[in-house]
Amino acid sequence: MNGKQAAGYQAVDEIHNGMTVGLGTGSTVYFFLEALAQKVASGLSVTGVATSQKTIDLAENWKIPMESLNDVDRIDLTVDGADEVDQCMNGIKGGGGALLYEKMVAQASDKRLWIVDSRKKVQQLGAFPLPIEVIPFGWKQIEKMMQEKGCHPQLRLNTDGTPFETDAHHYILDLHLGKIDDPEALADELDHVTGVVEHGLFIHMTDKTLIGYPDGHVETMERKK
Numbered sequence: 001m002n003g004k005q006a007a008g009y010q011a012v013d014e015i016h017n018g019m020t021v022g023l024g025t026g027s028t029v030y031f032f033l034e035a036l037a038q039k040v041a042s043g044l045s046v047t048g049v050a051t052s053q054k055t056i057d058l059a060e061n062w063k064i065p066m067e068s069l070n071d072v073d074r075i076d077l078t079v080d081g082a083d084e085v086d087q088c089m090n091g092i093k094g095g096g097g098a099l100l101y102e103k104m105v106a107q108a109s110d111k112r113l114w115i116v117d118s119r120k121k122v123q124q125l126g127a128f129p130l131p132i133e134v135i136p137f138g139w140k141q142i143e144k145m146m147q148e149k150g151c152h153p154q155l156r157l158n159t160d161g162t163p164f165e166t167d168a169h170h171y172i173l174d175l176h177l178g179k180i181d182d183p184e185a186l187a188d189e190l191d192h193v194t195g196v197v198e199h200g201l202f203i204h205m206t207d208k209t210l211i212g213y214p215d216g217h218v219e220t221m222e223r224k225k
C-alpha cells in the first residue's frame with residue numbers, strides 16, 4: 001500500500017448511509033472512489049457530486065449514484081486531494097486541472113476532507129506551481145501581467161502541444177512562484193484579476209486532512225477552532 005492508497009481507503013470511514021458526498025479529482029481520490037464503490041456494492045446508500053468529468057466517468061463505472069451540483073441542496077462532506085498542504089491546512093489544488101469545480105463543490109459542502117500522501121505536507125506553500133484558470137479570450141494579457149509581477153506563468157499544455165482545456169473550457173497558467181510568503185494576500189489579489197476565473201489557493205477550505213505514509217499509517221490533521 002502506498003500513502004495515497006492509505007489515505008484514500010481510510011476516508012471511506014467518514015461516509016455514512018444517506019450522505020451526499022462531494023467527490024474530488026485525482027489519483028488519491030481514485031482510491032477513495034474504489035473503496036466507496038465497494039461499500040455501495042454492499043448496500044451503503046450515498047449520492048455523489050463529482051468535481052470533474054474524469055470523476056463522473058470513474059463513479060459511473062463503479063455504479064456510485066450521482067447527481068449534479070445543481071440538483072442537490074447541500075453536500076454533507078467532500079473528499080478531495082491536494083497538491084500541497086501547509087501547517088494551517090491551507091493548500092494548493094488544481095494539479096489535475098479541476099480547481100474551479102473543486103472549489104465550487106467545496107464551497108457547497110458542510111464539511112471538507114483532504115486526502116494526501118506525506119510528500120504533500122509542506123512548511124510553506126509554493127514549490128508546487130500554483131494554477132490559475134483563465135478565460136481563453138485575452139489570456140496572453142493575463143500571462144503578461146503575471147510575468148510583470150514576477151510570477152513566472154506557464155501555459156499548461158497537452159502532450160501534443162495544444163493548450164490544456166479545463167472541463168469549463170478555460171486555460172490554465174501555472175505560476176512558478178517557488179514560495180508563497182502570504183497565501184491569503186495572494187489569493188485576495190488573484191480574486192480581483194478580471195479574466196482569472198479561479199486560482200488553486202484553497203484558504204480555510206478544509207476541516208480535516210488525512211496524510212498517508214508509505215508504510216500505510218495515516219496521520220490526521222484537524223483545523224484548530
Ligand code: 5RP
Pocket residue numbers: 024025026027028029080081082083092093094095096097098099102
Ligand atoms: C485536481 C486536484 C487534485 O486533487 C490534486 O492535483 C491532487 O492530485 P493527486 O491525488 O493525483 O496527487 O486538485 O485538480
